[in-house]
Amino acid sequence: MDVIYGSKFDQKLYVLRGDTGAKIWSYTLSHQIDASPAVADVDGDGVMDIVLGDKNGKVYALSGPEAKNKAKDFLLNPQMQTGSEA
Ligand SMILES: [Ca+2]
Secondary structure, X not given: OOEEEEXXXXXXXXXXXXXXXXXXXXXXXXXXXXXXXXXEOOOOOOOOEEEEEEXXXXXXXXXXXXXXXXXXXXXXXXXXXXXOOO
């Protein structure tokens, strides 16, 4: 089993090999991660995805092993956004 965790310190989500602890991939969010990531197949393509939110109110849905190419983000509540991104 692999390990998924979000770091408050460098704003990154990490996916690590469960047997060795080696990094498989990471993804940098625009703000601090302030909640545990959830795993589910949200787009129904048969590949598990990772869903997590950042401190600025953005929710990210990252597609399994190709997260860097398929990363999508959207605002859960635009009124919570305080940064310059829109
Ligand atoms: Ca999927």
